Amino acid sequence: MKAKHIQYLITAALACALGFTSTITRAADPLPSWNDGRAKQSIVEFVAKVTKESSPDFVPVAERIATFDNDGTLWCEQPLYFQLAFALDRIKTLAPHHPEWKDKEPFASALKGDVKSALAGGEHALLELVMATHAGMTTQEFEQIVKDWIAKAKHPKTGRSYTEIVYQPMLELLAYLRANGFKNFIVSGGGVEFMRPWTEGVYGIPPEQVIGSSIKTKFEIRDGKPVLVRLPEINFIDDGAGKPVGINQHIGRRPIAAFGNSDGDLQMLQWTTAGSGARLALIVHHTDAEREWAYDRTSHVGRLDKALDEANAKGWTVVDMKKDWKRIFPWEK
């Protein structure tokens, strides 16, 4: 072999090796919107541990179940729960058919845009708003109502679509877990039929992997066609101690990783970490008043108090949004 050929081969080999290295380097950062730090490290280390066949903590693909809260964990929950914004918009849309609402709370305040007064009646008022807007139609009709709303409605602070007010680092985390054989589930206090019409497009989570609160439905034949009618009656509240119940009912397997942001996720994190082998429990702590919101122990929405204490006591991963996230929303530079 001539010297110049050898030279060429060395050059080619080097180029190849460099190219390869750079591919590896790029592949090695599956979470580009996460700053280096303990939170990111705990995720990457956990995934390595459970996916490496030689690891003592190896978990077969079928058992790689991860559960995510939605409000405040995957998308924003400020200045008010997005599903509540939906309910309030629906009240306005439906008002012409309900002249009596003008003089009846919580509807009267809701129609005036006075959310605080509308919710002054507590749980009962909330239930009235929910049932007036979420029940009485078929599941198919409701799905269309949600699709129409989510396509048009705008988030009050940013003016963006609600489906854009999702956390870029969490989208990366969902994709990273999926690429590593995980099945991601949503386990949310939000209404399951409010989420399903858009979770696949936004999070890559199909309807059958969405668990949420629900109202009862009833099978009927209408004009020769079978329908499911949504009834004004609570079926299941998927929050707090309800989350492990919902997980067991729906998945029938204990997750090995769980992600939340509030006390409503505490029992899901307890349930997840109580299994044997490697476990990941992660809490998103809203600490960035500038880029998002800062709230925790005294907040009405997404209160994080007991779960924060337990996270500290048990060494769960706590994400400091301000410090740990390079970017909050997908559309930020």
Place this chain on the structure above:
Amino acid sequence: MKAKHIQYLITAALACALGFTSTITRAADPLPSWNDGRAKQSIVEFVAKVTKESSPDFVPVAERIATFDNDGTLWCEQPLYFQLAFALDRIKTLAPHHPEWKDKEPFASALKGDVKSALAGGEHALLELVMATHAGMTTQEFEQIVKDWIAKAKHPKTGRSYTEIVYQPMLELLAYLRANGFKNFIVSGGGVEFMRPWTEGVYGIPPEQVIGSSIKTKFEIRDGKPVLVRLPEINFIDDGAGKPVGINQHIGRRPIAAFGNSDGDLQMLQWTTAGSGARLALIVHHTDAEREWAYDRTSHVGRLDKALDEANAKGWTVVDMKKDWKRIFPWEK
């Protein structure tokens, strides 16, 4: 290249081609235990229609949802529901802790092995037997009880394990659909936590794809460990009109194919076929008194009456077990 080398290559190529052809031929009958006929044909044609990208009835993989009843559709339900056999066995096991059962129905009859008298009290008696044997322990404890029972218990007529009394043609159908991108779900009136411990091993259906009847559970911390306690209270009956409700709650998508064997599956078949595009609705008709059992319109277990009429009226596929199935159980020659 020498002549003998060329000769060798030609031989090798031919062997390879023949091997390949024979693989294709074998792959062309994915349902070897099904006799050729309308039932088999309707399945194969449906799968071809929805999986061929150029077909007007093409369905994306994510939407290929198939739902299967369990009792009488995937495994046998004679001479009595296998879950009832489990409950009766448990009554005997637990009897030493319940001396009062000796004089109290339905337990007294159950302990004497007189099933008919034990069930004479109808739904109330059944509920008492179920709650005494299915509630009061944690979900983890119950899972172990089911695993222990299913590993040892024997089917009265065949002397085989219950998990062997499954229909070979249906196992082939499950595998065939799975190989074509379908996600198979069980949608059964049976208890969800009675099925999940063994459905993955027997049918290849993971726990999160099993929908069934359930009792309520409650999250508790016991000795510092979170548990779910099974309560003696019905949560959901996944039968009849409950099946579309359960499907919607759990899957959130309408199946494109559904498989049942009794009137309890009628609404699931109606719900499935009411969607647009190609649909497959199939009923297993128990017509083989020699190899299995023959029963339909007047049977107490797995009555098939209204659903048979509707199948005939709407052109659903009806499997005649005697005629359509070469083999019923996996262990038959």
